[in-house]
Amino acid sequence: MQQPVPKPDQTDAADIALRGLLSDVLGLDESRVAAFNGGTHLFGALPEFDSMAVANFLTEMEERLGVLIEDDDVEAEDFMTYGRLLHFVRRKTGNPAA
Numbered sequence: 001m002q003q004p005v006p007k008p009d010q011t012d013a014a015d016i017a018l019r020g021l022l023s024d025v026l027g028l029d030e031s032r033v034a035a036f037n038g039g040t041h042l043f044g045a046l047p048e049f050d051s052m053a054v055a056n057f058l059t060e061m062e063e064r065l066g067v068l069i070e071d072d073d074v075e076a077e078d079f080m081t082y083g084r085l086l087h088f089v090r091r092k093t094g095n096p097a098a
Contacts, residue, residue: 049079
């Protein structure tokens with residue numbers, strides 16, 4: 001019996017959106033961002049990802065993804081690794097992890 005071909009899902013959309021945001025907001029090369037995995041350290045590890053960049057990232061995320069981010073929605077831990085940040089994006093956009 002043939003297995004159905006998986007369709008792109010919301011999880012993929014969240015990952016693609018996050019990689020685009022990181023590349024655009026931080027000015028990182030797309031190939032560098034493409035290599036990020038769940039354990040890739042971000043805030044504190046990438047010089048480009050400082051507190052001002054976090055503010056710009058959140059503003060751009062609201063605009064691109066059509067979400068509202070309240071101050072109490074955000075925790076510093078959300079920006080520590082790519083995996084944590086992807087979880088944050090999924091939570092805000094309503095796209096659960098696969």
